Amino acid sequence: MNERAIEVRLANQIGYERVAMECSASFARMMGLSPERIEDLKTMVSEAAINAMQHGNKGRPDARVIVFMNCQGDTIHVSVMDEGDGIKQFPPEPDIEKIIENLDPPIGFGLFLIKKLADQVEFNAIDGGHVVNMAIRVKS
Amino acid sequence: MQQSTNQINLEQHGAVTLFNIRGDLTSFSEPFLSQAYQNANTKGADKILLKIDKEAYINSGGIAALIQILALSKRNNQHIGITGVSDHFKKIFSMVGITRFADIHESVENALEKMS
Numbered sequence: 001m002n003e004r005a006i007e008v009r010l011a012n013q014i015g016y017e018r019v020a021m022e023c024s025a026s027f028a029r030m031m032g033l034s035p036e037r038i039e040d041l042k043t044m045v046s047e048a049a050i051n052a053m054q055h056g057n058k059g060r061p062d063a064r065v066i067v068f069m070n071c072q073g074d075t076i077h078v079s080v081m082d083e084g085d086g087i088k089q090f091p092p093e094p095d096i097e098k099i100i101e102n103l104d105p106p107i108g109f110g111l112f113l114i115k116k117l118a119d120q121v122e123f124n125a126i127d128g129g130h131v132v133n134m135a136i137r138v139k140s
Numbered sequence: 141m142q143q144s145t146n147q148i149n150l151e152q153h154g155a156v157t158l159f160n161i162r163g164d165l166t167s168f169s170e171p172f173l174s175q176a177y178q179n180a181n182t183k184g185a186d187k188i189l190l191k192i193d194k195e196a197y198i199n200s201g202g203i204a205a206l207i208q209i210l211a212l213s214k215r216n217n218q219h220i221g222i223t224g225v226s227d228h229f230k231k232i233f234s235m236v237g238i239t240r241f242a243d244i245h246e247s248v249e250n251a252l253e254k255m256s
Contacts, residue, residue, distance in 0.1 A: 014166075014167075015144070017199075018197065036227075036228070039226075039228035040228070043199075043228070043232065046197075046199055047199065047200055050199060050200065050201070094236065094237075096207065096236060096237030096238070096240065096241070097237070097240075099207055099211065100207065100210060100211045100214055100241060101211075102211065106204035106207050106208060107204070109200035109203050109204060109236055110199075110200040112235075112236065113200065113232065113235065113236070116235055
């Protein structure tokens with residue numbers, strides 16, 4: 001692990017995403033991220049961790065979610081890893097008009113927000129699981 | 141970890157029913173919001189103001205729960221306002237489209253003045 005990096009290992013239980021969220025905020029503050037973008041980062045980390053717990057690890061209490069953060073140059077990289085198979089099929093972007101009319105279920109907001117808020121995001125299979133890699137520039 | 145819960149007090153301010161929502165907005169909020177909405181709807185509410193804690197943690201589950209209330213209110217021709225939202229969540233609400241179905245107000249006083 002380089003000097004500007006942290007790793008958090010979370011219990012696979014909804015609520016613990018907030019631990020990762022607060023850690024990411026502290027780390028980002030140390031790296032000089034603006035307060036507005038820190039709020040964006042908190043939402044990205046929270047939503048990625050919730051997805052990892054619910055969809056990746058499928059709620060298994062023995063599974064873990066690992067959140068790794070580092071800062072390289074002017075970019076903070078966040079990886080959220082779970083023990084699942086990854087996303088087989090990405091849900092369409094939530095369409096609030098259709099949800100309001102009861103034509104679509106109210107799902108997909110987490111991924112939608114991650115993609116909207118991150119400067120870069122990718123979803124990859126890794127040995128024994130799946131990772132969401134997100135990046136946010138300190139100076140945009 | 142303790143499951144988050146909400147306390148929602150309903151207050152009548154003229155024609156506006158204020159939902160004073162205490163606590164975070166997550167997927168666990170859905171039954172609390174739904175129950176509060178049913179109570180208000182039964183009493184004939186036609187203007188509803190959702191007051192959220194400024195410091196509340198709101199995640200995608202909470203957003204979905206809020207949108208379900210917006211859907212019910214649209215079906216029942218009720219006007220919805222939201223207040224107590226931080227700048228970050230104003231942006232998030234705009235991104236997901238909540239602001240197309242609910243007006244965001246700076247304060248309860250401001251909301252009551254505009255909605256009355």
